[in-house]
Amino acid sequence: MGEPQAHIYEFGNFRVSAAKRLLLKGEGETIPLMPKAFDTLLYLVEHHGKLIEKDELMAAIWADTIVEENNLTQNISILRRVLGEKHGDNRFIATVPGHGYKFVAEVRKIDAAEKPVPLVAAGSNPVLTESETPKTKDRATNRFRFAALAAFSVFALSSFGFFLWRENATFADLPIKTIAVLPFKPLVAQDRNEALGMGMADTLINKISSSGEIIVRPLSSVRRYDALEQDSLVAGRELGVASVLEGNIQTSGERIRISARLIRTGDGKQLWTGQFDQHFTDMFAVQDSISERVLAALALKLSRDEQKRLMKRNTDNVEAYQLYMRGSFHASKLILPEATKGIEYYRQAIAIDPNYALPYVGLAKAYVSFSLSGDIPANEAMPKAKAAALRAVELDERLAESQVAAGMIAFWYDWNWREAEKRYQRALELDPNNAAAHYLYAHLNSNLGRHEDAITLVKRARELDPLSLITNSAEGQFLFYAGRSDEALSRLQKTLELYSDFWHTHLTLSNVYTEKGMFAEAVAEADSAANLSGGNFQAVATRGYALAKSGKLAEAQTVLTELQKSSATRYVAPYNFAIIYNALGETHTALDYLEKAFAEKNVLMVFLKIDPKWNNLRNDPRYKALLWRIGLQP
Secondary structure, three states: OOOOOOEEEEEOOEEEEOOOOEEEEOOOEEOOOOHHHHHHHHHHHHOOOOOEEHHHHHHHHOOOOOOOHHHHHHHHHHHHHHOOOOOOOOOOEEEEOOOEEEEOOOOEEEEOOOOOOOOOOOOOOOOOOOOOOOOOOOOOOOOOOOOOOOOOOOOOOOOOOOOOOOOOOOHHHOOOOEEEEOOOEEOOHHHOOHHHHHHHHHHHHHHHOOOOOOEEOOHHHHHHHOOOOOOHHHHHHHHOOOEEEEEEEEEEOOEEEEEEEEEEOOOOOEEEEEEEEEEHHHHHHHHHHHHHHHHHHOOOOOOHHHHHHHHOOOOOOHHHHHHHHHHHHHHOOOOHHHHHHHHHHHHHHHHHOOOOHHHHHHHHHHHHHHHHHOOOOHHHHHHHHHHHHHHHHHHOOOOHHHHHHHHHHHHHHHOOHHHHHHHHHHHHHHOOOOHHHHHHHHHHHHHOOOHHHHHHHHHHHHHHOOOOHHHHHHHHHHHHHOOOHHHHHHHHHHHHHHOOOOHHHHHHHHHHHHHOOOHHHHHHHHHHHHHHOOOOHHHHHHHHHHHHHOOOHHHHHHHHHHHHHHOOOOOOOHHHHHHHHHHOOOHHHHHHHHHHHHHOOOHHHHHOOOOHHHHHHOOOHHHHHHHHHHOOOO
């Protein structure tokens, strides 16, 4: 960004020192920021009142590095949190949809000599820099993060947010039985293999989780901490864990060198360190050794069954393992082209090792995401998902992920509620701290009308994976379906504080506002959901529904016409037409479209029992027949 000028910028109750790279509040309280977050704030403040396009801002902050837009979005979320902005507040930073950001607060620029700024406020820390941050002295400064538009998927666990566990938490007092395994990083930035680094973390997470005594943050929460400049202690504190396992990977020909460190979050004390220099084919032995030594360092004793799970290997073929890791790297982005690429890697892994269960789990999840996002009709994608999930269970019945995948099929596609419950319960028997199993079991309970059970389960899922946006957002959704709209709004607003651009949260807010009769807010939230999702048709239909319920029938009809035009070239789920027709009072046509959705096995049909959009049809014979055929009415 060039040399900082000797200026201080004042706005609200804050001051920014460009030269000393400090953000201060009130009488001198220093607000710690990572370097790129500070750079983002400084650039916006220096250009206050001017719309800054996203490309311009990214080029200024990451001048020599190729990054994706989510890096910028995350920094904006960080800044909004530290500046105390709530959702929709925009006292300091305003988002201009489709363009960029504008710093809207009044700013006063003064010379540093006019108003001195303390180097460090008492009891606080200066801006974190690469040279000053523990464990980052020798790390390369270039930064690359993968991110993707999160589809409306129960596995949108790669949600992108920024979370402070507890502002006043004393991490030295946290129980040591919480740990985060961060993505492993290269010793040399140019040698980075993100799939390998992420895969190493994923494998170690699964192995360390074999002890029921320790809670391990899932990959969905830690994957955002893959930046080369990321400080492990900062990550651990944000994740709310007592210890962090970090490491580096260096490959040379057929050899691999792995170093790992276990650090206590509260005081930065190193609990264990190890270095392994092995042939690449011995990587599994290295993973076993790291897992054993970490658990020993945490003074955890494993039962015989837990020891077996710790030493279990899902495959002995390194090439198949690498292909699986690459598949997961791409499929986790949850957009059609990337997921399709992930599917191809999964298939290659299966071709090498047909008895490897995890690639089948990956295939099932990828195909389910296509149906949940509305990209492909369920009756095209879900049979492939079902075949993969059942094969995964056949290969490894004791793999919790296999049971979760089978439960998803039973819930979203087969509408076999007893089978889904059996699968989720089995997954929790195998892995009591599995956040995804808790969340999905909560979803099943919510859709069956067992609201209190759903809320209890999803709260536990959030405790296990506090950064999961889909879990936080779904908790608001489950509260809404339980008739607790005010609590739902509170949870959804807190989710937006984690990450303001998660479209599922805005979609759910639109539904809550519509039922509360707050139609202007409902339309605005549906617009946000549509913009943030790239025009997802469910979000568009929700906008039409809100307009119709507000009495703006002509505008709702316009939305309906737009969806009809889109359906000529792209798949639009009949369920989306049904909700608008129903809100317009054309119930016969709405039921016709619900019949079509039933014939397609559309995944959204699982909401018919609980969604208040259909309250006016509860006594209609055709509607009752649909509920009975789905198994939602005795």
